Amino acid sequence: xxxxxxxxxxxxxxxxxxxxxxxxxxxxxxxxxxxxxxxxxxxxxxxxxxxxxxxxxxxxxxxxxxxxxxxxxxxxxxxxxxxxxxxxxxxxxxxxxxxxxxxxxxxxxxxxxxxxxxxxxxxxxxxxxxxxxxxxxxxxxxxxxxxxxxxxxxxxxxxxxxxxxxxxxxxxxxxxxxxxxxxxxxxxxxxxxxxxxxxxxxxxxxxxxxxxxxxxxxxxxxxxxxxxxxxxxxxxxxxxxxxxxxxxxxxxxxxxxxxxxxxxxxxxxxxxxxxxxxxxxxxxxxxxxxxxxxxxxxxxxxxxxxxxxxxxxxxxxxxxxxxxxxxxxxxxxxxxxxxxxxxxxxxxxxxxxxx
Numbered sequence: 001x002x003x004x005x006x007x008x009x010x011x012x013x014x015x016x017x018x019x020x021x022x023x024x025x026x027x028x029x030x031x032x033x034x035x036x037x038x039x040x041x042x043x044x045x046x047x048x049x050x051x052x053x054x055x056x057x058x059x060x061x062x063x064x065x066x067x068x069x070x071x072x073x074x075x076x077x078x079x080x081x082x083x084x085x086x087x088x089x090x091x092x093x094x095x096x097x098x099x100x101x102x103x104x105x106x107x108x109x110x111x112x113x114x115x116x117x118x119x120x121x122x123x124x125x126x127x128x129x130x131x132x133x134x135x136x137x138x139x140x141x142x143x144x145x146x147x148x149x150x151x152x153x154x155x156x157x158x159x160x161x162x163x164x165x166x167x168x169x170x171x172x173x174x175x176x177x178x179x180x181x182x183x184x185x186x187x188x189x190x191x192x193x194x195x196x197x198x199x200x201x202x203x204x205x206x207x208x209x210x211x212x213x214x215x216x217x218x219x220x221x222x223x224x225x226x227x228x229x230x231x232x233x234x235x236x237x238x239x240x241x242x243x244x245x246x247x248x249x250x251x252x253x254x255x256x257x258x259x260x261x262x263x264x265x266x267x268x269x270x271x272x273x274x275x276x277x278x279x280x281x282x283x284x285x286x287x288x289x290x291x292x293x294x295x296x297x298x299x300x301x302x303x304x305x306x307x308x309x310x311x312x313x314x315x316x317x318x319x320x321x322x323x324x325x326x327x328x329x330x331x332x333x334x335x336x337x338x339x340x341x342x343x344x345x346x347x348x349x350x351x352x353x354x355x
Contacts, residue, residue: 115145265292285315
């Protein structure tokens with residue numbers, strides 16, 4: 001079962017030992033998904049009034065011959081791996097961004113850059129076209145580089161010196177913040193066990209460490225789990241909007257994700273009938289999914305048993321929940337993309353809004 005741990009950590013990754021096969025072929029299938037908008041009746045129950053006549057989404061699937069062990073799309077590319085334990089990146093058309101493979105890729109792309117190690121064991125950052133962008137720091141080679149977060153990345157140089165750099169390769173202050181002996185991650189601080197709300201602008205705690213878990217805020221609202229295992233929807237300073245554990249018995253407080261700008265999902269201990277709620281805690285849609293993740297740009301990964309798919313914020317099943325694995329949903333140029341695995345075959349799924 002998926003758990004959302006909200007502590008923001010930038011971890012260095014060691015060499016990934018993944019086995020795969022490479023090169024692309026194209027085989028496209030098109031699917032129309034019906035417009036089954038789910039409405040909420042005045043009594044809070046989901047309306048059965050659905051329009052199934054007009055396709056809402058047009059889906060196409062382009063099969064690849066890639067092996068993908070870490071299905072995640074970022075900056076329009078994703079990592080693929082090969083039988084000789086080398087790696088490359090593919091764009092969303094299935095084309096490799098570099099003519100040469102890499103010995104290692106560290107965590108993939110973030111904010112337009114990724115750290116790679118080539119076959120000559122030289123480490124450097126590249127952009128999503130495969131171009132080298134940062135090769136040295138003050139003339140010194142980079143041994144290991146972390147992902148960029150808020151324009152800053154931590155690197156270990158060939159001298160084993162650890163520094164933080166900006167996207168021009170210049171040394172700069174680290175992005176990590178501390179409050180007393182605690183770690184700070186935006187709207188909360190933590191001792192790595194419990195959490196409290198935090199005013200980052202004024203560098204002060206808003207509450208004591210009174211929560212077991214805290215999500216990131218969307219606007220002025222977030223989810224927290226209190227010491228009595230209640231899932232609460234709260235405002236910035238901790239004022240409770242609704243106690244979701246009282247409203248929905250059997251809610252799973254260990255299976256929560258960040259809320260989005262207009263909705264979020266709640267999941268249950270019996271792995272059935274996840275619900276989609278608005279930011280007042282009202283039901284938008286009842287579903288048959290066993291899990292729904294974080295909504296991003298109106299879509300979220302969903303599960304039925306051990307199969308994965310994608311739902312929209314109204315509970316419509318956009319990508320059928322039949323795949324053995326799926327990536328995040330990535331938005332670009334008014335379209336959405338996902339990687340889906342059917343047996344041993346990975347496909348690039350493109351989602352377009354229907355007319």
